Amino acid sequence: MADTKFKLNTGADIPALGLGTWQSAPGEVKDSVLYALKVGYRHIDAAYVYGNEDEVGAGLKEAFDTGVCKREDVFVTTKLWCTYHNRAELGLEKSLQRLGLDYVDLFLVHWPVPMNPNGNHDTIPKHPDGTRDILPSSEWTHIDTWKAMEKLVPSGKTKAIGVANYSLKYLPELLAAATIVPAANQIEQHPSLPQQEIVDFCKEKGIHITAYSPLGSTGSPMLTSAPVVEVAKKRNVTPASVLLSYHIARGSSVLAKSVTPARIKANMDLIRLDESDMKILNDYSDDLKKNGKLHRYVYPAFGVDLGFPDRS
Numbered sequence: 001m002a003d004t005k006f007k008l009n010t011g012a013d014i015p016a017l018g019l020g021t022w023q024s025a026p027g028e029v030k031d032s033v034l035y036a037l038k039v040g041y042r043h044i045d046a047a048y049v050y051g052n053e054d055e056v057g058a059g060l061k062e063a064f065d066t067g068v069c070k071r072e073d074v075f076v077t078t079k080l081w082c083t084y085h086n087r088a089e090l091g092l093e094k095s096l097q098r099l100g101l102d103y104v105d106l107f108l109v110h111w112p113v114p115m116n117p118n119g120n121h122d123t124i125p126k127h128p129d130g131t132r133d134i135l136p137s138s139e140w141t142h143i144d145t146w147k148a149m150e151k152l153v154p155s156g157k158t159k160a161i162g163v164a165n166y167s168l169k170y171l172p173e174l175l176a177a178a179t180i181v182p183a184a185n186q187i188e189q190h191p192s193l194p195q196q197e198i199v200d201f202c203k204e205k206g207i208h209i210t211a212y213s214p215l216g217s218t219g220s221p222m223l224t225s226a227p228v229v230e231v232a233k234k235r236n237v238t239p240a241s242v243l244l245s246y247h248i249a250r251g252s253s254v255l256a257k258s259v260t261p262a263r264i265k266a267n268m269d270l271i272r273l274d275e276s277d278m279k280i281l282n283d284y285s286d287d288l289k290k291n292g293k294l295h296r297y298v299y300p301a302f303g304v305d306l307g308f309p310d311r312s
């Protein structure tokens with residue numbers, strides 16, 4: 001199951017399981033990338049704002065140099081950070097340089113929020129009152145960003161372009177102006193936040209969903225969720241296996257972050273969840289939705305309406 005792949009609207013394959021690298025500390029992330037590639041991962045998720053693309057790149061390089069795998073066998077994603085929205089070409093160049101790669105397989109707009117490129121910080125510029133320094137829409141919008149992303153494709157420096165954290169507030173307006181339909185939308189997904197309306201919309205438009213924070217992000221709180229534990233017992237697997245396999249059953253790829261070798265390996269134990277397993281998880285999601293108790297773990301303080309019904 002760990003070698004399952006999905007097709008993007010570009011015709012390229014995206015491996016169903018990817019290694020996440022957000023909050024993977026310097027000194028740990030190179031080894032985690034190398035180890036993941038050694039045990040069979042072929043999908044690595046990075047981002048400029050994670051501040052560790054150089055180490056991710058070092059892990060990739062060592063894997064290529066020592067014959068673990070070839071560049072063309074690995075699907076590498078990175079993301080355009082908010083302060084680079086009106087400098088997309090530079091954003092991609094900087095990421096490629098840090099990663100030590102000639103191209104990435106997927107370049108995503110990290111959030112639909114352009115931030116001031118001339119502010120007081122490279123990645124999180126703030127106003128004196130501590131709020132994030134967002135560009136006014138009179139200056140730049142996420143639609144302008146998408147147009148700039150489209151211009152990157154002919155260079156071959158990214159094989160595909162896509163978005164992350166796009167809700168139904170932002171996706172339709174992007175599509176109305178787009179020449180290239182995003183290949184993917186990377187969003188938070190787990191049984192406490194199924195975001196089925198986004199999944200359905202993206203499916204209809206040919207946009208692949210990649211799930212992030214499948215374990216509930218830092219500290220993996222979703223591992224103790226009662227319905228997840230119930231399905232794990234029923235199928236005699238770990239809760240992590242249930243949480244990751246859930247996305248494969250939904251037709252989505254999934255990113256699991258770990259810097260712990262045993263966990264990196266264990267996270268490859270994916271199973272085919274059947275209808276009765278999915279019913280337990282879906283009933284739980286439905287209950288949370290009905291009672292207004294959906295839970296989003298990643299919601300940075302941009303101070304703008306991101307259009308997610310659970311947070312507006």
Ligand SMILES: NC(=O)C1=CN([C@@H]2O[C@H](COP(=O)(O)OP(=O)(O)OC[C@H]3O[C@@H](n4cnc5c(N)ncnc54)[C@H](OP(=O)(O)O)[C@@H]3O)[C@@H](O)[C@H]2O)C=CC1
Pocket residue numbers: 019020021022023045046110164165186187211212213214215216217218219220223240255256257258259260263264266267298
């Ligand atoms: N586009 C976006 O805005 C976002 C993208 N992402 C991407 O998705 C990836 C995954 O999401 P992330 O938020 O990191 O969180 P995850 O849901 O992947 O959870 C990571 C946490 O779970 C722990 N863990 C991993 N595997 C296991 C296991 N088998 N058993 C017990 N604990 C485990 C990790 O610990 P340890 O490392 O110590 O082993 C870490 O504390 C990110 O790393 C990033 O690449 C994430 C958030 C936002």
Ligand SMILES: O=C[C@H](O)[C@@H](O)[C@@H](O)[C@H](O)C(=O)O
Pocket residue numbers: 022047049050298299300301
């Ligand atoms: O990809 C992970 C997340 O999106 C992360 O990049 C953001 O939450 C960022 O730390 C922020 O504060 O805006």
